[in-house]
Structures are given as C-alpha cells and as structure tokens.
Amino acid sequence: MHQRTRRTADNPLRRDADRTRSRLHTCFALACLLAVICGTLVGRAVWHDAGRAAEETARHRHSATATTTAGAGYAATGPAGSEPLSVAPATWRYPAGTAHEQTVPVPAGTRKGDTVHVWVDDHGDAAPAPPTTSDTALDAVGHGAGVLGGLALTAGVLVRARLRSVDARSARAWESEWADVEPQWSGRLRPGQGAGDD
Structure with a gap:
C-alpha cells in the first residue's frame, strides 16, 4: 500500500515564515x-x-524640391552630446507659385545650387517630416x-x-x-x- 504524500501546508516543519515567503x-x-x-x-x-x-500629421505634410542658395553649414540645435546639424538656406515653391526661402537640414557637404528634398506644411513653410511607422x-x-x-x-x-x-x-x-x-x-x-x- 502506497503512503499518501502529505500536503505542503500540513508539513510540521513548514513555518509561518515559509508560508509567508x-x-x-x-x-x-x-x-x-x-x-x-x-x-x-x-x-x-x-x-x-x-x-x-x-496620419493626421501626414495629411498636412507635403514633399517639395528645394534648391540651396549657399553651401551647408552647421547649427548646434540637436540634443546635448549629438553631432551638430548640417543646414543650408534653400528656396522652393509650395503651393504652386508661392516662393519660400528658409534654412533647412541638408546632407553634409551640400553645395550652393544643389537640389534637396524638404517637408513643408500646408502653407509651404518648412516642417518636420511626418512620423514613420x-x-x-x-x-x-x-x-x-x-x-x-x-x-x-x-x-x-x-x-x-x-x-x-x-x-x-x-x-x-x-x-x-x-x-x-x-x-x-x-x-x-x-x-x-x-x-x-x-
């Protein structure tokens, strides 16, 4: 005949502290x-x-092609400890026929007259890119x-x-x-x- 195993709770060596643990x-x-x-x-x-x-932001962001009016420089506008941001003044037209000129982020080494891609809002002003997935x-x-x-x-x-x-x-x-x-x-x-x- 097999002896039944006693439940852990019935173990006389098991103390209150063990149960609490x-x-x-x-x-x-x-x-x-x-x-x-x-x-x-x-x-x-x-x-x-x-x-x-x-999605709401993307509805109000538009891609535009800009032409730089000077070579790239650096603006220390990034987070502390990050590399300076490469920027240059550029012009573009958005909406059609409306000219804009602003300083925008560009790849390092961009020269005057280079074509760059910029994101603009509904009024044609430079704006951050829409968030990605x-x-x-x-x-x-x-x-x-x-x-x-x-x-x-x-x-x-x-x-x-x-x-x-x-x-x-x-x-x-x-x-x-x-x-x-x-x-x-x-x-x-x-x-x-x-x-x-x-």
Whole structure:
C-alpha cells in the first residue's frame, strides 16, 4: 500500500515564515503578470493614438524640391552630446507659385545650387517630416516597456523589503527557540543554572 504524500501546508516543519515567503513569491509572479498585461495595454493604446496622430500629421505634410542658395553649414540645435546639424538656406515653391526661402537640414557637404528634398506644411513653410511607422512602433514599445518595468520594479522592491522583514523576524524566532533548546540538546548549562538544576 502506497503512503499518501502529505500536503505542503500540513508539513510540521513548514513555518509561518515559509508560508509567508511562498505567498510573497506568488504575489511577485502575479505582479509581473499584471505588469506585462498593463504594459501591453499601454503599448497598444499608444500605438493606436500615435498612429492616428501620425496620419493626421501626414495629411498636412507635403514633399517639395528645394534648391540651396549657399553651401551647408552647421547649427548646434540637436540634443546635448549629438553631432551638430548640417543646414543650408534653400528656396522652393509650395503651393504652386508661392516662393519660400528658409534654412533647412541638408546632407553634409551640400553645395550652393544643389537640389534637396524638404517637408513643408500646408502653407509651404518648412516642417518636420511626418512620423514613420517605425517611429510610432518605437514610441509604443517604449511606453509599454516603461510601464512594465516600472510596475515590475515597484513590485520587486516591495516584495524584497517584505522578505527582509520576514527573514529578520524568522532569525529572531530561531535564536529565541535555539536558546531554549540548545542547552538541553548539548548538555551545556544555561547562565545562572546550577549543576543539579533541571
């Protein structure tokens, strides 16, 4: 006849601290699952909203061919630590018959009279390029990953702090119990205990 395996909860060697640790690990796993779900939902929402915004922006962006009126120079307008942006003054016509002249980003080494591609708005003024699908995807992934990482990190810090508290309490309980058991187990006298004391 096979002996039935006792459930973990019935194990007499399993202490309250062990059960608390198991619950905390389970809570952390559930928090990570929740973080994945929230990160996915946020990423999808950003993808949807940013996609609509990109479509709206693209409706008001137009491609124009411009001719540079001077050679390329450099403007330090990029993010800190990035290379200076290569720019040059250029002229173009958009809408048809309306002339514009502005300084626009150009490839390094562009000379006077070169033809460059520029993005313009409905009025013909230079404007940033419309966001691409990859820009939208990176934005969505970045937001989703930020939410996922933030929630998982917060859960990890809280669970870690609680585990440290449980471990400290468990260690104090073990020391107290060992102080009661060790003298009898080892035969060593307790402080203040005489040789004939029980």
